Amino acid sequence: MSDGRIGRQADVVVLGAGIVGVSAAYATQRQGLSVVLIDRREPGSETSYGNAGVLSSGSILPLNKPSLWKALPDYLTNRHPALRWNPAWSLRNAAWLARFLGHARPSQIEPRAIALNGLIRASLKLHREWIAKADAVQRIRETGWLKAWRSDAAAAARAEQAFLAEYGVASEVLDRQAISALEPNIVPVYKVGLLHTGTASVDSPGAVVKAYARMFAGLGGRIHASEIRTIVPEGGAWRVVLADGAIVARHIVVALGPWSANLLRPLGYRVPLAFERGYHQDFEPNPARQLQRPLHDADGSFVMTPMERGVRVTTGVELTARDAPSSFAQLEATVPLARGVAEFGAPIGEPWRGARPTLPDSLPMIGPAPRHTGLWLAFGHQHIGFTTGPATGAAIAAMIGGQDLPFDVAAFSPRRYL
Numbered sequence: 001m002s003d004g005r006i007g008r009q010a011d012v013v014v015l016g017a018g019i020v021g022v023s024a025a026y027a028t029q030r031q032g033l034s035v036v037l038i039d040r041r042e043p044g045s046e047t048s049y050g051n052a053g054v055l056s057s058g059s060i061l062p063l064n065k066p067s068l069w070k071a072l073p074d075y076l077t078n079r080h081p082a083l084r085w086n087p088a089w090s091l092r093n094a095a096w097l098a099r100f101l102g103h104a105r106p107s108q109i110e111p112r113a114i115a116l117n118g119l120i121r122a123s124l125k126l127h128r129e130w131i132a133k134a135d136a137v138q139r140i141r142e143t144g145w146l147k148a149w150r151s152d153a154a155a156a157a158r159a160e161q162a163f164l165a166e167y168g169v170a171s172e173v174l175d176r177q178a179i180s181a182l183e184p185n186i187v188p189v190y191k192v193g194l195l196h197t198g199t200a201s202v203d204s205p206g207a208v209v210k211a212y213a214r215m216f217a218g219l220g221g222r223i224h225a226s227e228i229r230t231i232v233p234e235g236g237a238w239r240v241v242l243a244d245g246a247i248v249a250r251h252i253v254v255a256l257g258p259w260s261a262n263l264l265r266p267l268g269y270r271v272p273l274a275f276e277r278g279y280h281q282d283f284e285p286n287p288a289r290q291l292q293r294p295l296h297d298a299d300g301s302f303v304m305t306p307m308e309r310g311v312r313v314t315t316g317v318e319l320t321a322r323d324a325p326s327s328f329a330q331l332e333a334t335v336p337l338a339r340g341v342a343e344f345g346a347p348i349g350e351p352w353r354g355a356r357p358t359l360p361d362s363l364p365m366i367g368p369a370p371r372h373t374g375l376w377l378a379f380g381h382q383h384i385g386f387t388t389g390p391a392t393g394a395a396i397a398a399m400i401g402g403q404d405l406p407f408d409v410a411a412f413s414p415r416r417y418l
């Protein structure tokens with residue numbers, strides 16, 4: 001998709017063409033600025049490719065919530081499918097883990113839920129608008145997201161429903177019969193379900209990002225494929241040094257997902273970014289026994305999503321270094337569980353691995369870098385970056401253009417860590 005026309009100057013250079021960078025590039029280009037989007041790969045080829053495709057209305061409680069304390073003894077065994085952790089990494093990053101756990105206190109629920117709810121609502125609105133504009137509306141399914149329990153978790157489902165309702169997020173509690181009516185092709189292993197009715201999903205997250213990138217290019221935006229080496233302040237502007245040249249711009253947006261911290265280190269910013277790694281495996285579909293929506297198995301700690309090319313099974317979290325060798329233990333534990341629920345065929349291709357970029361409070365950074373003019377930060381979207389990319393991009397564009405913000409960004413200020 002790279003057009004090779006990088007030029008030597010632009011108003012804005014966006015670094016990283018995942019959902020966040022593509023959204024920032026599109027929203028900024030719409031304001032009439034000249035924008036160049038740079039990535040070493042095609043847009044939507046990394047984390048924004050391999051996710052579960054859920055556009056989640058209800059993900060307002062991050063992993064570090066009070067119930068984490070109760071689950072901790074199980075997690076410490078390092079055998080739970082929801083969370084695996086690397087002991088050596090954990091020792092080296094004990095301070096990060098302590099900060100992350102510090103946010104699991106009850107007092108930390110409300111401010112983060114309010115902040116994430118604002119970001120999510122604004123983003124879902126934009127996704128629905130943009131996906132139609134990008135000629136990709138056939139990719140979105142307004143069928144909700146089903147969280148389901150094998151255990152008798154009716155009280156937990158009702159408590160979650162009441163919590164979500166406080167923030168205006170709609171959901172329905174379902175019993176075994178209602179789950180079967182909704183998903184007639186799955187084995188009735190679930191006793192209780194919670195259907196997030198305002199959640200949507202897409203059948204190919206990577207294709208959606210590419211469609212948004214084409215929309216950006218259609219407005220005159222330039223896409224350039226290159227390795228980004230470094231960024232250097234230069235006479236009130238920025239020089240972006242690439243493997244194949246350089247470009248100067250007044251504004252730089254850092255949207256490099258899990259790679260964002262590396263680029264900022266030489267400027268004196270120590271970003272406390274960690275990685276909740278996750279895996280997926282796609283499988284041949286059985287067209288006669290299709291799933292209708294993404295399904296989150298609460299006890300098995302996996303998500304199963306019907307995708308364009310088959311069924312995608314995604315795992316829970318692996319806490320370790322971003323680039324540590326893959327361990328397929330979680331996939332190996334969850335695939336048999338998924339096969340016990342839905343019918344699907346042979347694996348398609350190899351297992352995929354990605355890294356959810358996470359800050360200690362599980363809120364992304366969206367805003368200006370504290371000590372540099374024209375440097376904008378947009379990363380750290382943990383489990384919900386595919387959902388929240390568009391509003392993040394729109395907020396960055398509004399800040400650059402001095403316009404009204406689409407949601408309250410105060411909680412996402414980079415100043416809280418930098």
Ligand SMILES: Cc1cc2nc3c(=O)[nH]c(=O)nc-3n(C[C@H](O)[C@H](O)[C@H](O)COP(=O)(O)OP(=O)(O)OC[C@H]3O[C@@H](n4cnc5c(N)ncnc54)[C@H](O)[C@@H]3O)c2cc1C
Nearest residue numbers: 016018019020040048051052054228257278384385386387
């Ligand atoms: C298993 C799993 C399931 C998930 N499921 C969901 C879900 O259902 N819903 C949801 O909302 N979120 C989900 N997420 C989270 C979501 O995928 C991420 O939060 C989101 O994709 C992050 O987007 P991004 O644009 O910040 O990063 P990325 O998509 O990773 O984009 C960063 C880009 O930067 C580029 N880059 C990095 N360094 C350089 C360099 N030096 N030079 C050039 N280019 C560079 C990369 O090539 C990449 O394209 C899931 C994540 C995982 C791992």
